[in-house]
């Protein structure tokens with residue numbers, strides 16, 4: 422029996438969950454956000470979300486992706502992706518995923534929404550979001566200037582999840598001027614999106630030239 426149904430669209434927070442299902446052939450159905458179940462059961466209308474076969478509703482990208490990764494049948498791959506047996510590494514995974522998904526990606530997305538006119542542009546807010554994005558980037562840079570991956574010597578779920586958020590941001594939000602301040606992040610992004618699980622998804626990866634809100638400055 423299927424483990425349940427994953428609801429996603431093309432937005433970045435759903436990419437890793439969807440690829441975990443497809444790449445590791447998990448017994449999970451994938452439905453789009455136009456599904457009546459998604460519309461009825463998930464008032465926030467955000468992805469990714471999941472309903473188990475028993476009807477339990479999961480939301481929030483990080484725990485949902487961890488849950489799905491637990492169904493990977495290859496024990497070695499699963500242990501590496503989830504840092505099984507190492508509680509410090511598991512906490513570090515939580516640190517990177519939370520930092521990226523909240524302080525970094527939410528602020529980067531807010532800059533993006535203002536720049537494309539989804540929201541009105543407010544200089545003060547824009548500055549605040551950039552401050553947060555830069556602060557988060559400096560934490561990533563510190564780690565990645567000395568290490569290939571975020572948690573240990575191997576790629577983990579935290580690299581996949583956060584790497585996708587940085588890759589999206591380097592394509593649509595953060596230009597060359599920003600990236601040059603944190604030179605170790607781009608090589609890591611390329612390592613992560615070059616992984617077999619993400620390669621196809623990012624086959625057209627192209628770096629943005631100027632920050633998305635450059636027209637306001």
Ligand SMILES: N[C@@H](CCC(=O)N[C@@H](CS)C(=O)NCC(=O)O)C(=O)O
Pocket residue numbers: 432433434435466467468469480481482483522
């Ligand atoms: N806190 C949620 C945020 C989910 C989220 O914001 N997803 C975006 C896609 S990247 C979304 O569905 N946005 C649709 C909307 O805001 O209308 C999580 O971490 O899963």
